[in-house]
Amino acid sequence: MTALLDVEGLTAGYGAAPVLHEVSLTVQPGQIVAVLGANGAGKSTLLRTLSGLLPAQQGRILFDGKDLSGIKVERMVHHGIAHVPEGRGVVTELTVDENLRLGGLWRKPQPPLEPIYELFPRLAERKSHLGHQLSGGERQMLALGRALVAQPRLLLLDEPSLGLAPKITAHIMALLRDLRDRTGLAVLLVEQNVRSALSIADEGVVLSLGRIVTRHDAATLVDDADLRHAYLGF
Amino acid sequence: MDRFLFLTFDGLSRGAVYAAFALALVLIWRATRIVNFAQGAMAVATAYVAYSVADATGSYWLGFIVALVAGLLLGAGVERVVMRFVDHSSPLNGVVVALGLVLIIQGVLGMIYGNEFRPATAPFSRDAFDIGGVALLSRYDLFVFAAVGAVVVLLTLLFTRTSTGLRMRAAAFAPDVSRLLGVPVGGMLTLGWALAAAVGSLAGMLVLPTELGLHPTAMDIVFISAFTAAVVGGLDSPIGSVLGGLMVGLLLSYISGYLGATVAPMAVLALLVVVLLSRPDGLFARSKARTA
Amino acid sequence: MTVVRDRVATRIASPPMHRRLSPLLVVVIGAAIVVALTYTLPPFRTYQLATVGAYLCVTAGLTVLTGLNGQLSLGHGALMATGAYTLALWQNKFNLLAVGIVVAILVTTAVGAVIGLAAARLRGPYLAGLTLAVAVVVPSIASTFDGTFNSDQGLSVILNPPPDTMTVEQWQAWVCWGGALLTVLALALLTRGRFGRDMRAVRDDETAARLAGISIARTQVTAFVVSAACAGLAGALFAVIAQSVSPGAFPLTLSLFLVMAIVIGGLGRLTGALIGALLLVALPAVAHEIGEAAGSQRLEGNLALTFFGVVLVVVMLAAPGGLASLRIPLKKKGQR
Ligand SMILES: Nc1ncnc2c1ncn2[C@@H]1O[C@H](COP(=O)(O)OP(=O)(O)OP(=O)(O)O)[C@@H](O)[C@H]1O
Ligand SMILES: [Mg+2]
Numbered sequence: 001m002t003a004l005l006d007v008e009g010l011t012a013g014y015g016a017a018p019v020l021h022e023v024s025l026t027v028q029p030g031q032i033v034a035v036l037g038a039n040g041a042g043k044s045t046l047l048r049t050l051s052g053l054l055p056a057q058q059g060r061i062l063f064d065g066k067d068l069s070g071i072k073v074e075r076m077v078h079h080g081i082a083h084v085p086e087g088r089g090v091v092t093e094l095t096v097d098e099n100l101r102l103g104g105l106w107r108k109p110q111p112p113l114e115p116i117y118e119l120f121p122r123l124a125e126r127k128s129h130l131g132h133q134l135s136g137g138e139r140q141m142l143a144l145g146r147a148l149v150a151q152p153r154l155l156l157l158d159e160p161s162l163g164l165a166p167k168i169t170a171h172i173m174a175l176l177r178d179l180r181d182r183t184g185l186a187v188l189l190v191e192q193n194v195r196s197a198l199s200i201a202d203e204g205v206v207l208s209l210g211r212i213v214t215r216h217d218a219a220t221l222v223d224d225a226d227l228r229h230a231y232l233g234f
Numbered sequence: 235m236d237r238f239l240f241l242t243f244d245g246l247s248r249g250a251v252y253a254a255f256a257l258a259l260v261l262i263w264r265a266t267r268i269v270n271f272a273q274g275a276m277a278v279a280t281a282y283v284a285y286s287v288a289d290a291t292g293s294y295w296l297g298f299i300v301a302l303v304a305g306l307l308l309g310a311g312v313e314r315v316v317m318r319f320v321d322h323s324s325p326l327n328g329v330v331v332a333l334g335l336v337l338i339i340q341g342v343l344g345m346i347y348g349n350e351f352r353p354a355t356a357p358f359s360r361d362a363f364d365i366g367g368v369a370l371l372s373r374y375d376l377f378v379f380a381a382v383g384a385v386v387v388l389l390t391l392l393f394t395r396t397s398t399g400l401r402m403r404a405a406a407f408a409p410d411v412s413r414l415l416g417v418p419v420g421g422m423l424t425l426g427w428a429l430a431a432a433v434g435s436l437a438g439m440l441v442l443p444t445e446l447g448l449h450p451t452a453m454d455i456v457f458i459s460a461f462t463a464a465v466v467g468g469l470d471s472p473i474g475s476v477l478g479g480l481m482v483g484l485l486l487s488y489i490s491g492y493l494g495a496t497v498a499p500m501a502v503l504a505l506l507v508v509v510l511l512s513r514p515d516g517l518f519a520r521s522k523a524r525t526a
Numbered sequence: 527m528t529v530v531r532d533r534v535a536t537r538i539a540s541p542p543m544h545r546r547l548s549p550l551l552v553v554v555i556g557a558a559i560v561v562a563l564t565y566t567l568p569p570f571r572t573y574q575l576a577t578v579g580a581y582l583c584v585t586a587g588l589t590v591l592t593g594l595n596g597q598l599s600l601g602h603g604a605l606m607a608t609g610a611y612t613l614a615l616w617q618n619k620f621n622l623l624a625v626g627i628v629v630a631i632l633v634t635t636a637v638g639a640v641i642g643l644a645a646a647r648l649r650g651p652y653l654a655g656l657t658l659a660v661a662v663v664v665p666s667i668a669s670t671f672d673g674t675f676n677s678d679q680g681l682s683v684i685l686n687p688p689p690d691t692m693t694v695e696q697w698q699a700w701v702c703w704g705g706a707l708l709t710v711l712a713l714a715l716l717t718r719g720r721f722g723r724d725m726r727a728v729r730d731d732e733t734a735a736r737l738a739g740i741s742i743a744r745t746q747v748t749a750f751v752v753s754a755a756c757a758g759l760a761g762a763l764f765a766v767i768a769q770s771v772s773p774g775a776f777p778l779t780l781s782l783f784l785v786m787a788i789v790i791g792g793l794g795r796l797t798g799a800l801i802g803a804l805l806l807v808a809l810p811a812v813a814h815e816i817g818e819a820a821g822s823q824r825l826e827g828n829l830a831l832t833f834f835g836v837v838l839v840v841v842m843l844a845a846p847g848g849l850a851s852l853r854i855p856l857k858k859k860g861q862r
Contacts, residue, residue, distance in 0.1 A: 053413075073414060074419065089410070091412075102404050102412070105416065106416035150415075268651075271655075316843070319843045320843065321845075326650060329654040330598070333600070334837075334838030337786070338831075338836055339835075345825055345828040345832070346824075458659045461658075496670040499666040500666070500667065506655070506656060506659050511644055
């Protein structure tokens with residue numbers, strides 16, 4: 001099976017000194033890969049580089065066998081990559097409905113929003129509310145729903161559990177697994193909440209100071225006490 | 235009483251123009267956090283082109299259309315060639331670059347057309363006709379209301395009803411997120427500048443026949459009035475800018491009418507100072523949802 | 527973050543003015559050069575020299591305001607007009623030039639204090655818009671109170687003839703450069719001390735400055751008042767040189783020229799103010815000659831206008847970081 005996402009020797013950062021050092025990883029179609037690591041490890045930087053917000057300084061990003069270098073950020077959705085940034089990026093001045101529509105605007109004809117509203121009934125009730133009137137959980141649902149409107153093949157998800165109650169986190173995780181099972185969506189999931197992430201992930205990658213220090217099956221990472229102590233600190 | 239009514243309508247007519255011009259400022263401010271201090275000069279430039287065309291062809295309306303098209307092109311050009319490369323770390327950078335553009339535009343206009351006032355003819359009579367025995371409105375005033383009204387309606391439809399409008403709003407509020415969602419943010423900025431400049435050109439075409447005529451600096455004081463209108467309404471609020479424009483127009487009309495035209499500029503300055511010091515977010519600001 | 531802090535710290539610590547040369551020495555040398563020039567240059571050049579001196583007063587004040595304090599004023603042309611008209615009115619009544627210049631400075635300082643009080647509460651485009659409005663509106667006051675200011679024609683300025691030993695141009699150059707060198711000396715001393723440090727701290731990080739116990743408003747108002755006083759002096763000197771004042775001499779473009787001069791000269795440095803003042807005289811002179819050569823009156827003033835605009839835009843776009851990078855002392859630029 002050829003990997004959906006194949007990253008090799010990726011080096012990237014903000015100024016002259018790189019934040020990421022020669023990161024390599026793969027995501028298979030329908031696979032959920034959790035990216036774990038301490039604050040400042042470079043997890044968000046990795047996602048930003050993958051979606052083109054940051055230029056790669058070295059290395060190669062293949063998506064479905066195609067080299068993504070030189071592709072503009074705004075073209076990434078056309079290739080099937082959706083990035084939900086850290087802090088969710090709901091456009092607070094737009095309504096829920098407008099935010100969702102924004103997710104599918106580039107598609108002709110524009111995809112229907114009903115499936116998303118079915119997935120998140122809470123959003124359907126708040127269609128005409130402005131983004132800044134939503135609760136944190138609702139914003140997360142909106143950001144996730146907006147990314148799904150375009151029916152991407154790879155979802156780059158940055159800390160969806162940030163600031164959410166455990167119950168809502170669990171709900172969102174279950175939803176992700178469900179989506180993967182139904183649609184074959186692949187997910188690169190950045191999380192601080194290690195247990196939640198590993199509960200649905202197939203594989204876990206630990207990033208430390210911009211390098212991948214270990215990668216294992218999610219089950220192994222959870223079960224193996226030594227690994228847990230060494231890399232995840234619990 | 236008749237005089238008061240006359241001044242009211244006259245003020246609304248002026249105010250409509252300030253409203254359009256302020257709206258153009260607000261469009262760009264919302265999209266780029268730049269107050270386009272060059273907008274007056276840009277509008278004058280397109281008006282010169284328009285009247286050149288009108289003189290050559292004998293058709294005011296052809297010139298009018300040329301003004302709008304030239305506005306679109308000039309706005310897009312300014313964004314693409316200059317404003318896109320302005321460093322945003324300090325808001326002063328955009329201001330200074332825009333002022334540089336003012337110098338360039340006024341200098342080039344002076345070289346081509348000279349620094350004398352040239353006549354700017356109105357397409358309709360500016361003599362007020364009687365309504366119920368009172369002279370209130372001229373045909374030209376009606377034209378101004380219609381033109382500005384059309385602009386406001388069209389812009390409202392564009393921004394609320396079309397997907398391009400949605401893209402433009404999203405690109406203005408959250409550029410990075412919008413790009414991730416496939417919105418060509420750069421293109422939206424260019425479009426925003428083009429539209430704003432065209433609206434500015436329209437305002438210029440409407441106001442110049444009521445002032446002294448064409449001159450490279452003819453819009454300086456109009457810019458100040460429109461900037462005041464935009465600040466009165468809140469730089470972030472399109473509706474506010476329209477209301478602010480009407481308010482400033484009325485104020486200027488009453489002051490010119492009762493105290494003399496030469497007092498009007500000082501009244502604008504006074505209003506600007508008062509609003510900036512008491513309600514810097516504008517009179518109509520609902521919440522402090524956005525800060526620059 | 528720490529990197530940023532460090533940079534702020536070094537910038538606050540290092541005085542941007544001449545570190546080795548004492549300001550007094552610079553002024554004495556400057557005075558000697560000016561005197562020597564007035565005895566060697568032909569009359570017209572001496573007149574231009576005087577104009578440079580008058581411009582230097584205002585650009586020096588403005589570069590302190592914008593470069594060190596971070597406030598942009600587009601209204602200094604109007605402040606110059608205030609100084610010029612004050613001097614004209616004073617002279618025509620009392621004909622006592624030395625006192626008149628002081629009065630012109632005082633009146634402009636008072637006006638500057640009013641604007642400065644408002645300006646201290648405003649930021650970015652709001653401040654720019656307000657001062658722009660001042661620049662556009664103030665010349666129109668001459669028409670509002672035409673009984674006093676005589677509308678667009680303006681006023682002529684009564685002056686006693688210069689001492690027999692010197693020409694009018696020499697006398698003008700001495701007066702203007704006397705003012706300019708005193709201004710530079712005062713500003714150099716002022717910005718070296720605590721006040722200069724406060725201004726830079728406010729410019730770089732208002733929150734940090736406030737935490738350090740610096741009063742933001744007082745620092746900003748003081749900076750504005752100081753630069754207004756400089757503009758008042760410059761205006762008075764222009765009235766002396768031209769022997770007349772009129773609104774047309776203080777258009778909006780004058781204010782914009784001043785901004786251009788300090789940006790090109792390098793913000794916050796008094797040598798930059800001198801470069802700017804030189805350009806303000808030299809460029810229009812060159813444009814004038816080109817215009818004459820081409821036989822086109824239209825070209826004259828407008829060529830300079832266009833040229834200033836182009837330079838301003840190019841400098842702003844070429845400098846990474848815009849204004850901020852322009853105010854870092856030259857020797858540091860290479861290291862970035
Ligand atoms: N815009 C930026 N400019 C410069 N440096 C940045 C920027 N954003 C992040 N960094 C630096 O890059 C490093 C990695 O940041 P990143 O945001 O990728 O961490 P993270 O793993 O996502 O952390 P967290 O769990 O806190 O979100 C950090 O040292 C951070 O200081
Ligand atoms: Mg992160």
